[in-house]
Amino acid sequence: MPTPNPTRGEVSVPLAGTPRRLCLTLGALARIEAALQLDDWSQLPERFGRMSATELTAVLAALLEGGGEDPDVLTAQPVTLPEAVAAVAAALAACA
Numbered sequence: 001m002p003t004p005n006p007t008r009g010e011v012s013v014p015l016a017g018t019p020r021r022l023c024l025t026l027g028a029l030a031r032i033e034a035a036l037q038l039d040d041w042s043q044l045p046e047r048f049g050r051m052s053a054t055e056l057t058a059v060l061a062a063l064l065e066g067g068g069e070d071p072d073v074l075t076a077q078p079v080t081l082p083e084a085v086a087a088v089a090a091a092l093a094a095c096a
Contacts, residue, residue: 067091
């Protein structure tokens with residue numbers, strides 16, 4: 001896996017024992033808004049506090065795709081809840 005580009009907001013996180021690159025791109029943000037049924041991105045902080053497992057998986061898939069990864073890895077390998085939450089938090093923190 002190529003080294004993540006922090007200038008672009010990319011992070012490398014372990015998912016099921018494998019380093020994966022995540023990035024909050026504009027496309028990923030649009031997919032997240034759609035998955036969470038949001039009117040705009042300003043609603044994200046409040047909404048993250050009450051996501052379902054399905055929604056968390058959709059957010060993580062969008063971030064994986066934004067980082068150039070295949071989001072299908074989420075169905076091929078078991079990812080734990082703590083891993084998923086930490087990965088999403090790391091990707092969002094990289095954009096701050």
